[in-house]
């Protein structure tokens with residue numbers, strides 16, 4: 488599988504580390520219920536289809552990326568800096 492890093496260009500996936508699903512958001516604050524933190528840490532869906540994932544370009548720019556990939560075919564439809572996704576998420580929360 489090849490990943491087109493927005494900073495470095497197309498590279499082999501061996502240069503990257505996979506973190507997992509980019510959708511879960513860490514519960515915030517000291518008053519978080521243990522069950523909510525348990526769900527965040529341990530429970531993930533195993534979707535067959537397009538999913539947004541976090542990848543780290545360890546052997547390149549050392550940037551965090553959000554890769555949109557189809558888990559059935561490994562076809563990648565989008566790669567963007569994770570910072571952009573985090574800022575867009577923050578904007579969505581503020582609206």
Ligand SMILES: [Zn+2]
Nearest residue numbers: 492495547548
């Ligand atoms: Zn890179």
